[in-house]
Amino acid sequence: MPHPLMDTKPGETRLLLGNEAIVRGAIEAGIDCVTCYPGTPSSEVPDTFYRVKHAAAENADYHFEYSPNEKVALEVGGGASLAGAMTLVTMKHVGVNVAADPLCTIAYVGSPGGLVLLSADDPGCHSSQNEQDNRIYGRLAGLPVFEPATAQECKDMAKEALLFSRRTGRPVLLRTTTRVNHIRGPVVFGDVSEPARKADPKPFVKNPSKYVPIPAFARSMRLALLDHLAAVSAEAEQSPWMTERGKGDVAVVATGISRAYMNDALEMTGLGDTIRVLELGLTYPLPEKRLASLLGEVKKLLVLEEGEPVLEREIRELAKRAGLDTEVLGKMSGVGHDFEHEGGIGLPRYGEYETRVAANALQKLVDPSFTPEAPATAAEPVEGLPTRPPNLCAGCSHRALYYAVRQQFGDNAVYSSDIGCYTLGILPPLSCADFLFCMGSSISGGSGMARFDKRPVLAFIGDSTFFHSGITGLVNAVFNKHNVLLVVLDNRTTAMTGHQPNPGVDATLAGENEVKVDIEAVCRAVGVEHVRKVNPNKLNASLAALSELAELPGVKVLIAEEPCVLFARRSMGRKPTVIADVAEQGPAVDACLESLACPAFYREDSEVAVDPVQCSGCMVCAQVTKESEESGAIKARKRG
């Protein structure tokens, strides 16, 4: 069955997710190669490429791969582009940190086939450990930056960014934010182009002085990059992604999703006719001449941008350089980030904006005495409502392993966590995450901790994260003789981002993975002497392995292997045959509920029951109650 992204006719309109629209834009541009590491809010971009590729194999003529990490993704993409392939590399904002090393040099070497790096930033930390503003990477590495605001622009700008990159032979940053990635709106489809490598081949021609950045060559590459940015700057003055409208002696400049908030706010406040508006789509390098002339024609200019005051700084500097005393307002106005602070205009340097934030700033721009009123809401927030923190699923084998860990170590160990579902083990009663830095840091961070803390240190990592960058930490731990127990929670998929394959999985959407990389063999190969493997749903086996490994010095690895329960059901077709049943109420069942905290359990009046819809039949609970005197408290019964 063809994929809707491929079988929709040009000129037709479809409701698309921003991330899906990016895929369509790339296909319309003539994409040849896509590499990625999944990460919210970017994940639907590669997932859609993957599905389109396998649903419409013949007319989806591009190479697609899930990479073990972002650095690898960008390096593969860089090589493909040198060979003439039009390439898109996708990742979330923190992934660009991992890819920063090749990024800053690929900008020198160039990308003749075209190379767009999608950075999906996450203001508000909806699913991330920080909210860094990756427009700064554009400045650091020297990449032009495109910032869409609607689903239609996601498609159009992805296409434009790829074509722009191919035309200039240099990489481009396509920067989105969560709200843009997860916006859904109408998108008018355009024509699909033949793959660029076929329509206009650009075979690699050896030229070390251009492509090999040894110091002597890197110096001239740097100059060429600066020339390129100057040329883009001149082009930016005429960019079709820049629109200007309105009249008056105050102006607003906006980018990214702030443009959506601004446009709704202008309509909401009725200020649309009294303010000059400049919307920027290509946001680096800036159209300095246009901005300078705007600055010269108004008394005050407001900059609307989420995150860091990136444009604001540049525009302030521009005004200074042009000898203009135009007042520039934004995050840097006043000392603080809200109206209570003197001179502030209510634009914070953290979190997300929304229409009201933009409306208040616009009102304040027009009338400095304006003080915003609290929004009229139907109801005040109710304090003390039970929260719904994200939780390990019912039947998740991570829960079983964490339960065993607590039995063995309790609070007398330090737990070094990593990025993945298993981070949710932070919640009591499991409480198995004491600290965390970034993807792949558990073993290395744990090693450092173990050097200076007397308690045993356990590091937890998932299979995908192990391949992402856990391996290097493990190599270091062996080499430097650290004293740490690494638990690889191998659920046979990349669960948190939506079940993407990694180099260790048994099967992908495309079929069996014939060349899977064996984690146990990797651990042994890098020099780990003590490696044990258990099925975490078998508590006794986990406890025995943990107690044995705890006594040993040096680097130890326990691999807890059991497929993610959702993946097993949805993709592997595993049908649970049994269901847990509370046969006997009493302290054993109560203790099980409190120490395992499986979400399939619930308390009704004073009785404990199991929700048959949620229960996956893992029967870990029965093993927990078996340890008690009332050994038959929870039993398995046939499903149905």
Added chain:
Amino acid sequence: MEKARIFLTGVGGQGTLTATNLLAQTALEQGIYVTSGEIHGMAQRGGVVVSTILLGGLKSPKIGPGEADILIGFEPLETYRGLPYLVPNGVVVSSTESVAPVAVSLGKAEYPDITIIEHAVRKVASRAILMPARSLGKKAGAIQSGNIALLAAMLATDVLPFGVDALKATIERNLNPKIVGVNLEAANLGAEAALASNA
């Protein structure tokens, strides 16, 4: 209502996003400019899922406190939590059947009394339709179709420029033929529930 902001809230795994997409698709098929957004992040299952639909040319996918004309709650506690997003005298359509958060299952937190939630909703809404959505879905043939019953109930109040028939047409055009019948039936049950609540 020329422009409308609709705030939808529920629990991960309930089908909140599927329902959101279907309503947005219905609006698009009625020739109305639609912007929709979703925040799910780490809520694979059991976390709060919030989505938005903005009709009539609004560009921002985010709805701030006091901005939602319509609040659709797929779970009553989440309806309660989402109430501050409702504009005074807005419309609320909510399921009355709860999904207990883990802390409640563990006996560590108390689920608010459903009558308190209903009272809070009725106090501030110009129109409140509270219905056992999952049961209606089950009656139609599938628990998940209870979400469609909620959408239909909202459309039956004529607050939007299109009604239940438009939703049904979109269901027929876009859903797998195997589940069209169940969902059309759920739409009928939802619309009936809305009329009954008006009595």
